[in-house]
Amino acid sequence: MTLSEKDSQYLWHPYTQHKTSQTPIAISRGEGALLWDENNKEYIDAIASWWVNPFGHSNKIIADAIYKQLTTLEHVLFGGFTHEPAIKVAEKLIEILPKNQQKIFFSDNGSTAVEVAIKVALQYFFNKNEKRTTIIAFENAFHGDTFAAMAASGISFYTQAFQGMFIDVVRIPVPIKGQEQESFDALKSVIASHNCAGFIFEPLVQGAAGMVMYEPDALAKLIQICKENKVLTIADEVMTGFGKTGKTFAMDYVSEQPDMICLSKALTGGTIPMAITTFTQDIFDAFYDDDINKALFHGHTFTANPTGCAAALASIDLLQTQEMQDNIDRINKSHLNFQKKIENHSKVITARTLGVIFAVEIKSDSEESYYGSMRTKLYNFFIEKGVVLRPVGNIVYILPPYIMTDEQLQKVYSIIEEAIEMV
Numbered sequence: 001m002t003l004s005e006k007d008s009q010y011l012w013h014p015y016t017q018h019k020t021s022q023t024p025i026a027i028s029r030g031e032g033a034l035l036w037d038e039n040n041k042e043y044i045d046a047i048a049s050w051w052v053n054p055f056g057h058s059n060k061i062i063a064d065a066i067y068k069q070l071t072t073l074e075h076v077l078f079g080g081f082t083h084e085p086a087i088k089v090a091e092k093l094i095e096i097l098p099k100n101q102q103k104i105f106f107s108d109n110g111s112t113a114v115e116v117a118i119k120v121a122l123q124y125f126f127n128k129n130e131k132r133t134t135i136i137a138f139e140n141a142f143h144g145d146t147f148a149a150m151a152a153s154g155i156s157f158y159t160q161a162f163q164g165m166f167i168d169v170v171r172i173p174v175p176i177k178g179q180e181q182e183s184f185d186a187l188k189s190v191i192a193s194h195n196c197a198g199f200i201f202e203p204l205v206q207g208a209a210g211m212v213m214y215e216p217d218a219l220a221k222l223i224q225i226c227k228e229n230k231v232l233t234i235a236d237e238v239m240t241g242f243g244k245t246g247k248t249f250a251m252d253y254v255s256e257q258p259d260m261i262c263l264s265k266a267l268t269g270g271t272i273p274m275a276i277t278t279f280t281q282d283i284f285d286a287f288y289d290d291d292i293n294k295a296l297f298h299g300h301t302f303t304a305n306p307t308g309c310a311a312a313l314a315s316i317d318l319l320q321t322q323e324m325q326d327n328i329d330r331i332n333k334s335h336l337n338f339q340k341k342i343e344n345h346s347k348v349i350t351a352r353t354l355g356v357i358f359a360v361e362i363k364s365d366s367e368e369s370y371y372g373s374m375r376t377k378l379y380n381f382f383i384e385k386g387v388v389l390r391p392v393g394n395i396v397y398i399l400p401p402y403i404m405t406d407e408q409l410q411k412v413y414s415i416i417e418e419a420i421e422m423v
Helices: 003-010 060-070 084-096 110-127 147-152 156-162 180-193 216-228 281-285 306-319 322-342 373-384 406-422
Strands: 027-031 034-037 042-045 103-107 134-138 168-172 196-201 232-236 260-263 275-279 348-354 357-362 395-398
Touching: 042 406, 060 306, 084 103, 084 275, 084 306, 103 110, 103 281, 110 134, 110 147, 110 196, 110 232, 110 260, 110 275, 134 147, 134 180, 147 156, 168 180, 180 196, 180 216, 196 216, 216 232, 275 281, 306 322, 322 348, 322 357, 322 406, 357 406, 373 406, 395 406
Parallel strands: 134 168, 134 196, 196 232, 232 260
Antiparallel strands: 027 034, 034 042, 103 275, 260 275, 348 357, 357 395
């Protein structure tokens, strides 16, 4: 039996309708921006394995840091205990995060980082004897699959089975170019008509919505409106964090800063699941009390896992090297050149770039659903050509490892051009 056949016998995959989907590809090894399956077919990982792997597969620097930590202290409970790797991660992040971020809370993945932030927003006002139960989010947002994160997400097929079971979430339009005022007015209206605790957003780029982009000034205005009305703000940087937008964090482009930031994915360089939610001192102080009931009763068995912390430290160090910053700039320039080449193509609706993120929206004869026929045709074409890309409906995006070579990038661009001609 092949690995793929054994997989079909035992495993249940995410976001997969197993009755209609193809057999999963069994990957046997990876190096740099490349993967090889069990038949030794080579693939370019053009989405950094769901945006987690900016420094390439089997990165020796991160692997050595993990090995060293494993032979010292692999894990210890974080309730009532602490350890040097967690403290070092906190110190490192406080150095590079927006200056208002002062406290670090560890969890397991992007969804739980968001879960923590939403719970904190709600309890913050509870602790102050204020009743605020509404969370504001963007239309077509995606924040994760745990319940509060799912409630804040706006992609219906992810959440439709659970309608009526969620916390109170009200959505406002994304302030894309030309629609900024509509978004500002909607936010003011929601705040005026609801008891709003927090506003959660993907800063500058909505990932799962198809890399929808909007401007820093528009986000700054929304945050300012929230501050004026004492509504807490949550920046979900799970996708955008650690260099994806060209700066360390997307919020580095924005003049106003959030009360909370959610981090995961590239945090450990694609090695060990780990997430962090960061907070202002004011938020922490609302939980700091003689009353035990005002504490944040949230935790995970592997909170601040030392091995994950070692991977995170190595990953952040890699990001800060001049070589990696030059790579990010190189990829951005390459994307911009490709955007200019194809944006006026008769089959292209729009193309857009920010940092290492590139997206192209392809014309379709019919309205395309997230997992519609065009998406399936495109995905299968890319896999056949040896490129890992996961289109969102009729939108194809690239979010590559920063170490991807120019030759590999050009091959990805060429195959996308072939795909545009094919559809």
